[in-house]
Amino acid sequence: MTTLPASTTRKLGLVIDLDTCVGCHACVVSCKGWNTENYGAPLSDQDPYGADPSGTFLNRVHSYEVQPLATSAMPHPTAQLVHFPKSCLHCEDAPCVTVCPTGASYKRTEDGIVLVNESDCIGCGLCAWACPYGAREMDAAEGVMKKCTLCVDRIYNDNLPEEDRTPACVRTCPSNARHFGDLGDPDSDVSRLVAERGGMDLMPEQGTKPVNKYLPPRPRDTLDEVDILAPLLDPVIEEPSGFLGWLDRALERL
Amino acid sequence: MHPAPSVIAFTTLSGAGFGLLIWLGLGLPDVTGWVAFAFFAIAYALAAGGLMASTFHLGHPERAWKAFSQWRSSWLSREGVCAVATLLVMAAYGAGLVFWETRLAPLGWLGAALALATVVTTSMIYAQMRTVPRWKTPLTPALFVAVSLAGGALLAGQVTAAMVLLALAGGVQVLWWMRGDGALASSGTDMATATGLGQAGGVRAFAPPHTGSNYLLREFVFVVGRKHAAKLRMIALALGYGLPLVLLALPFGHALAALAVLCHLAGIAVSRWLFFAEAEHVVGLYYGAR
Numbered sequence: 001m002t003t004l005p006a007s008t009t010r011k012l013g014l015v016i017d018l019d020t021c022v023g024c025h026a027c028v029v030s031c032k033g034w035n036t037e038n039y040g041a042p043l044s045d046q047d048p049y050g051a052d053p054s055g056t057f058l059n060r061v062h063s064y065e066v067q068p069l070a071t072s073a074m075p076h077p078t079a080q081l082v083h084f085p086k087s088c089l090h091c092e093d094a095p096c097v098t099v100c101p102t103g104a105s106y107k108r109t110e111d112g113i114v115l116v117n118e119s120d121c122i123g124c125g126l127c128a129w130a131c132p133y134g135a136r137e138m139d140a141a142e143g144v145m146k147k148c149t150l151c152v153d154r155i156y157n158d159n160l161p162e163e164d165r166t167p168a169c170v171r172t173c174p175s176n177a178r179h180f181g182d183l184g185d186p187d188s189d190v191s192r193l194v195a196e197r198g199g200m201d202l203m204p205e206q207g208t209k210p211v212n213k214y215l216p217p218r219p220r221d222t223l224d225e226v227d228i229l230a231p232l233l234d235p236v237i238e239e240p241s242g243f244l245g246w247l248d249r250a251l252e253r254l
Numbered sequence: 255m256h257p258a259p260s261v262i263a264f265t266t267l268s269g270a271g272f273g274l275l276i277w278l279g280l281g282l283p284d285v286t287g288w289v290a291f292a293f294f295a296i297a298y299a300l301a302a303g304g305l306m307a308s309t310f311h312l313g314h315p316e317r318a319w320k321a322f323s324q325w326r327s328s329w330l331s332r333e334g335v336c337a338v339a340t341l342l343v344m345a346a347y348g349a350g351l352v353f354w355e356t357r358l359a360p361l362g363w364l365g366a367a368l369a370l371a372t373v374v375t376t377s378m379i380y381a382q383m384r385t386v387p388r389w390k391t392p393l394t395p396a397l398f399v400a401v402s403l404a405g406g407a408l409l410a411g412q413v414t415a416a417m418v419l420l421a422l423a424g425g426v427q428v429l430w431w432m433r434g435d436g437a438l439a440s441s442g443t444d445m446a447t448a449t450g451l452g453q454a455g456g457v458r459a460f461a462p463p464h465t466g467s468n469y470l471l472r473e474f475v476f477v478v479g480r481k482h483a484a485k486l487r488m489i490a491l492a493l494g495y496g497l498p499l500v501l502l503a504l505p506f507g508h509a510l511a512a513l514a515v516l517c518h519l520a521g522i523a524v525s526r527w528l529f530f531a532e533a534e535h536v537v538g539l540y541y542g543a544r
Contacts, residue, residue: 002328018451028463052466053466057464060464061463062462062541063459063461064460065460066457067455067458069455069456077455082449082451086540095384095385097327098327099330099379099382100324100327100328101322101334102321102323103320120320121314121317122312122313122317122320123312124312124330125311125473126330126379129383130384131537132443133537137469138313138469142313143312144314200450202448202450203447206536214450216453
């Protein structure tokens with residue numbers, strides 16, 4: 001059924017920290033690695049070693065430059081580079097689900113994960129049209145829609161060690177920029193993180209009510225000294241102190 | 255949006271075909287026998303031909319029958335249900351006209367209503383897309399219905415009705431373009447809301463996620479030919495509405511009528527190409543494009 005559940009028992013999702021993401025793309029690679037050989041059709045590549053390579057990815061990392069506005073105190077503020085991982089936000093009001101004509105797209109009542117039943121998917125692409133985030137990609141080889149499954153085949157997988165029962169992107173992130181948990185539980189680690197850091201929705205005006213949250217980057221530190229070589233041009237301390245100071249004074253007295 | 259030839263062919267041909275079915279269902283023209291057969295053959299060729307074309311862009315056309323199941327939530331599913339229901343009802347109605355020279359008027363009205371519903375459901379597939387501000391307006395169904403009724407009247411040989419409806423549809427088309435040009439800017443979605451980074455200052459796409467292209471860019475960030483949009487709009491207006499009006503004003507003849515129909519369909523095809531090519535999907539904002 002492509003009608004959405006009125007509510008879900010849990011709201012599993014990701015919290016992505018734009019402050020600590022270093023843009024290494026490890027999540028992109030681990031996502032592709034896990035999802036190409038597990039749930040559903042593999043994530044194909046077209047012309048991978050040729051002149052015009054492209055392929056299906058469920059997670060991609062953009063990079064943005066944010067230029068703060070000039071103020072009288074800071075007439076020339078330095079721009080900030082923000083790395084921005086983007087995958088399915090498992091929206092509460094997922095427009096991709098309701099447009100599906102076959103019932104292949106659905107949102108799970110038990111945990112809120114949005115999935116595609118690939119054996120029902122006709123590859124019409126309408127769900128990708130309806131998604132404002134570009135979270136769904138049609139696989140060019142298989143002709144079915146692919147999307148983030150929140151690694152549904154890892155998080156409940158008793159065959160994996162417990163520490164591996166998180167989405168591949170979360171497990172692999174070397175800077176701990178990705179967090180996984182139940183955003184429907186206000187006491188969960190992820191919910192507390194969102195509350196503390198002012199977690200935000202992407203495109204809230206689209207009315208999708210995304211479950212995944214983004215933690216905004218902290219403002220840049222400001223340094224008193226702008227030119228790091230400037231201190232070397234003049235002695236920092238005219239009069240040495242400590243042992244050298246005593247030696248200096250002792251030699252002076254001679 | 256990528257202007258897929260299959261979808262342009264579908265909306266153009268099926269729009270005209272279902273438009274003709276509306277007029278036939280209303281008994282305009284009131285024809286029977288072989289003449290009725292010719293009208294119904296044209297209507298079915300256009301409507302069903304367009305439907306067939308629309309399956310060409312599917313990844314798995316062999317599962318297309320599953321698309322009839324989700325009519326409760328999906329406009330695409332509703333369109334499929336309406337289209338098949340129209341074709342079945344009008345087949346029974348047409349058989350009565352062609353083989354028994356009997357006009358089952360209520361069946362015709364039902365068929366006409368279903369044909370109109372098919373056109374509305376088609377337009378709602380686009381008009382529901384919050385992600386494409388240019389499409390998300392009641393003007394989109396108005397445009398599709400007006401064009402379908404005008405094209406249907408043209409095919410049904412209803413000269414006066416066709417002239418009025420062509421002028422009306424042309425007017426709606428111009429209104430739709432005028433509104434559409436400011437739709438993305440006034441939608442409230444921009445790079446700041448897309449990234450949530452607007453608080454800190456101006457946001458600029460610094461590096462895309464990959465060096466090559468991808469499905470999203472090919473499907474949603476189609477910018478080829480937008481620079482010719484103004485010229486193409488004039489061509490669409492002239493071919494789709496202006497020329498057919500002039501041809502209808504001349505003394506009626508089958509050759510001129512056929513030319514008017516061909517002009518109209520070509521013009522509508524151009525306007526449908528623009529319908530997709532000019533449409534900006536908000537996902538383009540993540541790539542600093544529109």
